[in-house]
Amino acid sequence: xxxxxxxxxxxxxxxxxxxxxxxxxxxxxxxxxxxxxxxxxxxxxxxxxxxxxxxxxxxxxxxxxxxxxxxxxxxxxxxxxxxxxxxxxxxxxxxxxxxxxxxxxxxxxxxxxxxxxxxxxxxxxxxxxxxxxxxxxxxxxxxxxxxxxxxxxxxxxxxxxxxxxxxxxxxxxxxxxxxxxxxxxxxxxxxxxxxxxxxxxxx
Numbered sequence: 001x002x003x004x005x006x007x008x009x010x011x012x013x014x015x016x017x018x019x020x021x022x023x024x025x026x027x028x029x030x031x032x033x034x035x036x037x038x039x040x041x042x043x044x045x046x047x048x049x050x051x052x053x054x055x056x057x058x059x060x061x062x063x064x065x066x067x068x069x070x071x072x073x074x075x076x077x078x079x080x081x082x083x084x085x086x087x088x089x090x091x092x093x094x095x096x097x098x099x100x101x102x103x104x105x106x107x108x109x110x111x112x113x114x115x116x117x118x119x120x121x122x123x124x125x126x127x128x129x130x131x132x133x134x135x136x137x138x139x140x141x142x143x144x145x146x147x148x149x150x151x152x153x154x155x156x157x158x159x160x161x162x163x164x165x166x167x168x169x170x171x172x173x174x175x176x177x178x179x180x181x182x183x184x185x186x187x188x189x190x191x192x193x194x195x196x197x198x199x200x201x202x203x
Contacts, residue, residue, distance in 0.1 A: 009047040016059035020105035025056060025112045025120060026184075037106040056109065057123050063105040064127030071134045080142050081187045084135075084156060088180035091164055092173050100171050103164050131157050142191055152190070159183060 015037035019028040030044055030052050048077040070090060094102055110124035135153035140146060160181045166174040166175035 008037075008039045008043045012047065012055060013040045013058050013062050015039075015065045016055050017105050018102075018183065020056070020059055020063070020108040021102040023108075025109045028052075028056060028059075030055070053119065057119055060106060060109055060120065060123045060127065064123075064130065067106075068127075068130050068134060071131055075134060075138045080138050080191055081184060081194070083138060084187060085184055086175060087156070087165065088160060088163075088183070091160055092176050092180075093169075095164065095167050095173060095176070100168050103168050104161055107161050128157060139191070144191070148190075152187075156183060 012033055015033050019032055019036060020140040023032075033039075033055065034041055034044070044055075045051065048058070050057075058112045060073040071087060073159055074083045074086040074090070077086065106124045108127075129164075132150065132153035135156055136146070136149040139149035139152050144152070159176075161178070163176035167173055
């Protein structure tokens with residue numbers, strides 16, 4: 001594939017992800033992606049023979065990979081509480097920088113009914129599962145049981161996503177700051193005061 005064609009394909013996927021964050025899946029049309037990316041119309045079915053459904057599915061995968069990478073980077077911190085604090089701060093900063101316009105593209109496809117493209121929901125579920133597993137692995141390394149680690153991972157993702165939605169509605173960082181503070185305190189008690197803390201991973 002020539003650099004020009006590859007660049008066109010990448011631009012379209014990035015544009016689709018950006019549009020999903022701001023406008024949701026139903027408003028992310030091929031025409032809108034072309035206008036946003038500046039890609040030639042003829043490239044759509046060349047790069048995406050599955051059309052709009054394939055384009056959005058790949059945008060979801062790209063966004064999922066990007067956030068997974070950020071989670072993995074944050075998870076390298078020695079202090080798991082600090083790592084989760086950084087994860088919340090990341091989302092807060094993204095909200096502020098976008099003027100509360102940019103939410104989570106994964107939520108954007110998960111909350112809409114897409115009867116013509118049921119793979120969107122499956123793709124979103126797979127991304128959420130990867131994020132939860134990354135967090136669970138962190139807690140497991142710091143002495144929690146596998147079951148508790150998975151529950152905490154799911155709870156944190158749910159709290160972040162819910163807080164992002166509330167922040168966009170309220171045009172304020174207050175919801176995500178409140179969620180971050182409560183989870184910070186929860187993790188302090190769970191990870192530092194638990195008899196399991198510091199004992200190493202358990203199954």
